[in-house]
Amino acid sequence: MRSLFAGIALILIALSIWQLEQDRMGLTISPLDGTGTTPASLYLRDGAEAAPVVVIAHGFAGSRQLMEPFALTLAQAGYVVVSFDFEGHGRNPVPMSGDVTSIDGTTRLLMEETGRVARAALAHPRADGRLAYLGHSMASDIVIRQALSEPPGDAVVAVSMFSQAVTAMEPVNLLAISGAWETQLTQESLRVLKLTDPDAELGQTTGDPAKSTGRRAVTAPMVEHVGVLYSQTALSEARDWLDAVFGRSSAEPVPLRGGWIALLLLSTVALGWPLARSLPRSDAPCPQPGRRGFWLAALVPAIITPLALAPFELRFLPVLVADYLAVHLAVYGVLSLLFCWRLGLLRGQFPARAFWIAGAVAIFGIAVFGGVLDRYVASFVPHAGRVPVIAGLALGAVPFLLGDAILSAGGRAPLWRGLVLRLAFLGSLALAVALDFEGLFFLVIILPVIVLFFLLFGTMGGWVGRRTGLPAAGGIGLGLVLAWSIGVSFPMFQATF
Template sequence: MTSEIPPRRRIAIGMRGVALLAAALVGLALCVAGIWQLEAARAGVTITSLQAGTTPMTVYRRDGAAAAPVVVIAHGFAGSRQFMEAYALTLAHAGYLAVSFDFEGHGRNPVAMSGDVTRVDGTTRKLMSEIGRVTDAALSLPGVDGRVALLGHSMASDIIVRQALADPRIAATVAISMFSEAATASAPRNLLIITGEWETSLRQDALRNLRLADSVANEGDTVGDPAGSGGRRAVVAPGVEHVSVLYSTTGLREARDWLDRVFGRSSSGPVAATGGAIALLLAGIVLLAWPLAELLPKREAPPPTIPLRSLATVTLVPAVATPIVLRFVETRFLPVLVADYLAVHLFVYGALSLLLLRLRGVRFGRLAWLAALALAAYGIAIFGGALDRYVASFMPIAARVPIIAAIAIGAVPYMLADSIANQGGHAALWRTAWIRAAFLASLGGAVALDFKRLFFLLIIIPVIVLFFIVFGLIGGSVGRRTCSPLAEGIGLGLILAWSLGVSFPMFLPG
């Protein structure tokens, strides 16, 4: 004899089915719309991969374009060629030959960054030499008329300013989110500074550099004559910060127009502001995770709620203890900037949390291996594949595989503890925010205790926040379906290790 499903339960099941179908259709539509727009931005441009010695380059050339100046495009810290594609496509559509590349230690460059990162004659000088080699290779390409400009973001802004001062071939410099002490009143020649509206300190620095040339100039003013003896300009891209400035229509148009003035050209073609399309694609992938997770085997009983006192113990004790303990531990064992410390921090924090959870009587539940592997595959292959093509390098070269494996030793225990404390995605939002804020505070404490060694962690913290938001939503869908925090934790731990392993610059001191 079978029991009849109550009417309210049938209605709830039906509404859930409709919601899942709607999520699947909307997610698919977002993915299609995003891919269509991103591929449309590439239409009419031939994209070729080349090498300048060991440095990987990508050349963007408009089909049928006449001989034109070449623009060498450099990414920022922990970036890659893909980060700069909006500028490369915009300039290629305008008829320029655009050449982007991966700095040593970044993206798919197999050579580790080296030198002293705190000294101009250390790492900075080595990266300047690399830009010089890429410039030589770019000028030798067919279709280049012998003229060259540099464009760079964040860390690269200082590198390109210094290189433009050292290399008389450089006719113009476009510095995005610039921080550099190297510029003078008249050099580098034809300097355009683009800063996001929300980059307050960098806007002040841009204005300072503009006023070296004219003490009363303001944002938006052009000092001198870029078509003649040389000019300088500082502009603000509205409504953007340090990363989204790379997709600002204002910034893209200003860069193109500035180079046109310097080189006496009149360009046409679309501005490839691809940020919105990227957001559509990634949002679609995140949304699709919910209906796809429903294909996994289901367990009815969710993990029990953890008492507040226990939750406070398993978060606050590791948050305080981990940075204090590691202050006295040597953690330099990977050829990557601060990733070795982060791996150890994750391991200690996760191990302490798991121990305290067990001592507090929290049951970990069963492990659904299929769900764990499906989550890892979705995050790495599907979401990561989209990132790799349109946003940033996500598929590792061979040298990064052992780095990912080493980070996983710390990332998996940490994400296991996080998922168990979050009840496999069933915890209230404020609990999730508390759990993850405690970990971020722990990283902040580590930086405060050893700022000289760990200040690069400050750059990575926003990446971890983004990971929590994006992959937390994907992992939560799996955790709520399977009621297996262990599956969610292992899957997210592998994704986190992969994400950090491909993002941190490879580095060898000396």
């Protein structure tokens, strides 16, 4: 059964990778020169003639990989496509800086970076001098403002748009795309459409894109803030809009990557089950606390940690709120482990084999699953500046997940106990945000990442714990994976005082 399951998982992984790589066929993807320290990728269709440039910018905590559905779609349509990592994101070694509350602060710096990339792209021999910008979420405001600056844009595609820079006349040829489940952003798209025609509705076009007077707002069905990037509607609308602006016609199929990426990720997670079954087996019972002891161990750290840290301003890591999160995880983990010690749960948890099993878990999560993420979803390979961030986060993440694993008996405890532990931690972070909303607002963005981590990696940790009877092995390994995941994905920021 184990071999059969592993074989099926490997076949699905190979099929998904083959399908995803087909979308790159006929394209040359290479670094773009002339962008300074900004990492940028140039997408060119082999044999295509000179064409307009499309500069693609990702949103907050994103990277070039996240925007690749648009890059591949437009490159296959013959456009000269450039996608890049903003300062503080992905492979970019330069941290974000400036005042995030001022248009003349961080926004201006990101606009300058976008303009620098656009000028480098326009200098390419395949560029015909025309230019469009496409941006998602945070970048929607950046590209709209940059289109009104130098070099100006002949068209703008704003995905999940919010921007106060839109007027009835500017920017020219604006297409606003939102996911159907992004209610507020859909209303914002409709608002900017009605600036040109108060009677216009979603799905209608006002003006004429061929005469630089076009504007359109559409919704992609059944998707949210990230899913919109993989939506066939969003990809087709973006390509068709640019074709209308530049007088082009495209017949190439739109790459449907979302389903294949989901299958690839799920198959990679599934491969962890037969791998876990190959570990040394132990049927010895894992110690579990009584009901009263469990509730105290689950709830006391969740309440005390945010209250104890509320008076302190923590700034020692160059990543937004990562310093607070590292300390929160560490305090929470230490308190949990103290309860584990008092309840007698630590005895026998750390034989020598626990550490090599922990290493295997970390390698699978970072190298195997992380390698898939880096290729097809989002940046997962750190530059040198992120190494201290990962190390700092590990000092908190390892004790936190070690305590979590021991209290849940490595997945052998009743399911409701695991759910209580996860919900208690999420509630603890929510309480921290409530106590300092302005300072810790960006923790809200981390919460979905942590939920996804619990669902995927928590499942794999349970397989390891139930097989080996060593909760500590899974806890240590997953702690390293969590530290890496947050350390490579959240933006680096150089604070100004």
